[in-house]
Amino acid sequence: MSAPIYHMVASGPRPVAPFSHAVEVDGWVFVTGQMPTNPEAPDAPLPAGIQAQTRRVIDNLKVVLGGIGLGLEHVTMARIYLTEFERDYDALNALWPGFFEPGKLPARTTIGVTALAVGALVEIDLVAKRPA
Known part of the structure; x- marks a missing residue:
């Protein structure tokens, strides 16, 4: 196993806790759960409702992935809270399939939780695989 690479994406969302945006080992990329905050205005109110917050979370995940040369097409697993x-x-x-190519949905687990950071309704973390 190679040494982990700890990624902090300059244009990424401001962390709400001490963590790296992503950690990469042997081409596997583990993306920290993202919140529906706006990277350009991190103290702005969260979007209203689950659909708007989910879109913002996906946008934030795309920023993190893009910052390390990947995209949603590289995602193998998602956990949604x-x-x-x-x-x-x-x-x-209803929204989820629209984020991915038809027939290429990542594996997924969805979990009900009592609360999330910053009062969010949704948080999503990802596992992606860098192409060989």
Whole structure:
């Protein structure tokens, strides 16, 4: 196993805790869960509703991935955390396929949680694989 590479993307969202945006080992990239904050205005109010917050989270994940030369097409696994699982699960599922190429959805786990940082409704972390 090669030494881990710790990535902080200059244009990425401001971390809400002490972490790297992503850590890479042997071509596998583990992207820290992103919040629906605006990287250009990190103290601005969060978008309203699960769909707007999910879009912002995906945008933030794309910034992190793009900052290390990857995109959503490299994602192999996603974990999604919802504070209002029963209410928001169907709305999230309606959006999810639109972020990926048809027939190329990553593996996924969705988890209901009691709370998330910054009062978010959704957080998503990813595992991606760098092409050989």
